[in-house]
Amino acid sequence: MKTQPTQRGREPIATQKRPTTPGVLGQLADFFDDRTGYRALVHEALYERVPGGARWRYVWGSTLVFAFLTQVITGLVLWSSYAASAQTAWESVYYIQHEMTGGWLLRGIHHVMAQMMIVLLALHLMQVVIDGAYRAPREVNFWLGLVLMMLVLGMALTGYLLPWDQKGYWATRVATNLAGLVPLLGPSIQQLVVGGPDYGHHTLTRFFALHAGFLPATLVLMLVVHLTLFRKHGLCARQPITRPDAMFWPDQVLKDAVAMLAVMAVVLGVILMPALRAMLEGRPIVPGELGAELGAPADPSQPYAAARPEWYFLFLFQFLKVFEGWGASGEFLGAIVVPGLIMGVMFLMPILGRWQLGHRFNIAFTLAILAGIGLLTAMAMNEDYAALWADRASFADVEKLLEETDGDATKIAAHFGNDATKIAAFSARAKKLDRIRHSQSFLDASEQAEADAARSIELAGRPERIPPAGMLELVRNDALSQGPKLFAQHCASCHAHVDPAAPNAASLMAKASAANLHGFGTAAWMRGLLDPKQVAGPGYFGNTAHKEDDMVNFVQNDLTDADTWKPDDIEAVIAAMAGEAGLAAAGTDPAIVEKGRGLIAADDRCGSCHTFRDNGVAAGSAPDITGWGSREWLIGIIVDPTHERFYGDSNDRMPSFGKAEEGAAPMLTRQQIGLIADWLRGDWYRPATH
Amino acid sequence: MSRHEAVSDSAEARRGFLAKLLAVCCGGLATLPPLVAGAWMILDPLRRRGAAATFLPVTDLASVPDDGIPRQFAVVTDRVDAWTGFAAEPIGAVYLRREQGSDTVEALSATCPHAGCFVEIESQGKCFRCPCHNSTFTLDGRIVAPSPSPRAMDGLECQIAKNGQIAVKWQNYYTGIAEKVARP
Numbered sequence A: 001m002k003t004q005p006t007q008r009g010r011e012p013i014a015t016q017k018r019p020t021t022p023g024v025l026g027q028l029a030d031f032f033d034d035r036t037g038y039r040a041l042v043h044e045a046l047y048e049r050v051p052g053g054a055r056w057r058y059v060w061g062s063t064l065v066f067a068f069l070t071q072v073i074t075g076l077v078l079w080s081s082y083a084a085s086a087q088t089a090w091e092s093v094y095y096i097q098h099e100m101t102g103g104w105l106l107r108g109i110h111h112v113m114a115q116m117m118i119v120l121l122a123l124h125l126m127q128v129v130i131d132g133a134y135r136a137p138r139e140v141n142f143w144l145g146l147v148l149m150m151l152v153l154g155m156a157l158t159g160y161l162l163p164w165d166q167k168g169y170w171a172t173r174v175a176t177n178l179a180g181l182v183p184l185l186g187p188s189i190q191q192l193v194v195g196g197p198d199y200g201h202h203t204l205t206r207f208f209a210l211h212a213g214f215l216p217a218t219l220v221l222m223l224v225v226h227l228t229l230f231r232k233h234g235l236c237a238r239q240p241i242t243r244p245d246a247m248f249w250p251d252q253v254l255k256d257a258v259a260m261l262a263v264m265a266v267v268l269g270v271i272l273m274p275a276l277r278a279m280l281e282g283r284p285i286v287p288g289e290l291g292a293e294l295g296a297p298a299d300p301s302q303p304y305a306a307a308r309p310e311w312y313f314l315f316l317f318q319f320l321k322v323f324e325g326w327g328a329s330g331e332f333l334g335a336i337v338v339p340g341l342i343m344g345v346m347f348l349m350p351i352l353g354r355w356q357l358g359h360r361f362n363i364a365f366t367l368a369i370l371a372g373i374g375l376l377t378a379m380a381m382n383e384d385y386a387a388l389w390a391d392r393a394s395f396a397d398v399e400k401l402l403e404e405t406d407g408d409a410t411k412i413a414a415h416f417g418n419d420a421t422k423i424a425a426f427s428a429r430a431k432k433l434d435r436i437r438h439s440q441s442f443l444d445a446s447e448q449a450e451a452d453a454a455r456s457i458e459l460a461g462r463p464e465r466i467p468p469a470g471m472l473e474l475v476r477n478d479a480l481s482q483g484p485k486l487f488a489q490h491c492a493s494c495h496a497h498v499d500p501a502a503p504n505a506a507s508l509m510a511k512a513s514a515a516n517l518h519g520f521g522t523a524a525w526m527r528g529l530l531d532p533k534q535v536a537g538p539g540y541f542g543n544t545a546h547k548e549d550d551m552v553n554f555v556q557n558d559l560t561d562a563d564t565w566k567p568d569d570i571e572a573v574i575a576a577m578a579g580e581a582g583l584a585a586a587g588t589d590p591a592i593v594e595k596g597r598g599l600i601a602a603d604d605r606c607g608s609c610h611t612f613r614d615n616g617v618a619a620g621s622a623p624d625i626t627g628w629g630s631r632e633w634l635i636g637i638i639v640d641p642t643h644e645r646f647y648g649d650s651n652d653r654m655p656s657f658g659k660a661e662e663g664a665a666p667m668l669t670r671q672q673i674g675l676i677a678d679w680l681r682g683d684w685y686r687p688a689t690h
Numbered sequence B: 001m002s003r004h005e006a007v008s009d010s011a012e013a014r015r016g017f018l019a020k021l022l023a024v025c026c027g028g029l030a031t032l033p034p035l036v037a038g039a040w041m042i043l044d045p046l047r048r049r050g051a052a053a054t055f056l057p058v059t060d061l062a063s064v065p066d067d068g069i070p071r072q073f074a075v076v077t078d079r080v081d082a083w084t085g086f087a088a089e090p091i092g093a094v095y096l097r098r099e100q101g102s103d104t105v106e107a108l109s110a111t112c113p114h115a116g117c118f119v120e121i122e123s124q125g126k127c128f129r130c131p132c133h134n135s136t137f138t139l140d141g142r143i144v145a146p147s148p149s150p151r152a153m154d155g156l157e158c159q160i161a162k163n164g165q166i167a168v169k170w171q172n173y174y175t176g177i178a179e180k181v182a183r184p
Ligand code: FES
Pocket: A174, B112, B113, B114, B115, B116, B117, B130, B131, B132, B133, B134, B135, B148, B149
């Protein structure tokens, strides 16, 4: 083999023109060109004539191809770390987002670029319609474009479910239920997509196969045809052509590349904006919180009031509300017929566009649809976020009257002296107030969803990691997540749970009919109980049947006798009781606790009624306070307060939550009772850094 | 070449047609098995049925105060999801409601008949409201017009045992249609 000492580019022009063998690279290039003809292909690809010169308005198609390529690259890498099943999807996405290096960035790009693609699609479509680029001979390519658009929307829809979080789960339930409305085949389609009668593993595997397999494969095929046809027909130039033609390379390619860069800059900007804000505010930057969010794991038994589709589907979501009061036909119209008709008209555009009037109609139609989408989206946003900017205080009078009259129309009418105009004005304002309230409940639900998500992520990061049964098991066994819900459902109808220092504490405690359990087991709680001013108040026995019982009597009369009960003695008892609960403040003097135990056990003090450790007092006269406030003690009293160890016959109204008659299930399982006990005691997982 | 010349035109045409037919048939036949097997497996979910509707214990009478206000309870049962068997897993929720002084309980499924979101009790406690498209229902589940939902909330059969145990016949219904049709 003959070698060439210098590189081709450095050689004098004369030598290049000689038909001698070029350098090694050149030879190699010749070798492949002989066998593939690639030079002609590249030439054809790059040296396309752009009539009238390169223009910015032609970049949308290229940016879409670029966006799709980005999705392929990021998607494949995501795929390499994703595990589609109900017990691993959330978990693997958590791992990508919060633990793998660069996972947040990759997932962020995939997530934001998906939204970008929708925007670019709209722009591309608008440009094609306005320029009349669908007219002969480009009809087929226009139809292909519409199919491509539907494929992209399909990928967006299927991708939303894959993290298997509450948001994706509930949005998908709605979407698949709507698919079930298709006449005749609907239920079967739904069952096929969902992968069975219920949402689960196979919903995920099927959505994943659609999202990463069927849909993109079809898309690539269609895209190849779309691009081939595009080159075959050439660029549909903006008329009239006033400027000289240019070549695709490099003129148009340069514009395309700049546009791609801009698209990527926007995507990165969206991802990194929160980091910038954190930096400016001097907060630490947590990479896992950048890019795409991850909600709490999907739970079919947990309501998710913040359920919303991704913003670009919000108009469809809102559209369903338009058909209020139409019954079943409304939903069918809104979810199937109208979107179907719109797509139908779009498919007819190339035919309509043969006439100048038809072309005008097409443009007007496209703009009207986009405006409609914009309007519906704005309406949806306004409904959800109205409470953020509404002045709720100015509705105080409406709220008050509604509460007084219980919303009763005749009472309201009477209030306004049956003055029709006043009543109408009032009901208009009441409607507005209702909207604000509704928006407020959405905002509250979103806040709750964020808190749940943050807690799930905190739990997933425990040193013990996620159990094999998946994240949901961990969440369901987390006292901090479940405690408040269980308490609200089973305890809050009697008990308050409010920090006595909170501004609304007094009113909440007054409404309750049993003790305020906030801080139960702590020294602070015990100090309140032993306070003569509080013991018969609403925070303790005030609203119960025990309000005149021995304990109240003892605190108000005996404890106030400073000769027998010195302040130090009371403090010792408080310290000892908190010690029983295992909730004594750090650094409590053991000697004081020991002294307190002695006082409690003594038969002329607490021990005159209460069993305590081995003081030998028989059960029955008062609750056994050995281990008071401990997990075991709390579980015991919740299971059965009528047990002689606790209140026995003198139990006020508290149900025996863990006791059931033969053959029946108790109101609460031991596990649920344990969660309530743990939550009351503030006993839940906290990350080490807190 | 010489052999071809010997064959008559019509015979060649026939042979050509036969060859084409055979080529298409063979090729088609070869591709059929993966397509058929694929379709066969992809249609598998169609023959899957949900668990038959049975009465599931939910709570007991004492947990449903007789104040006419619905309370939400989880429905717990063993559940199979493809290859995974879950023991005692919450699969949905019901609202139970008892009128003043009444010993009977009404059960409503928490699944919205519009498109399947989770219906909640509105913050004022005066009605049910679906957080998705604002379908509103009275506390006994009737539609408050105008509503996107085509029908009232789905009532569920309810049994109260002697010992006060409440069992609800758990059932999913098709959403978005005016009639209440149980899913298989
Ligand atoms: S799903 Fe309940 S209103 Fe639409």
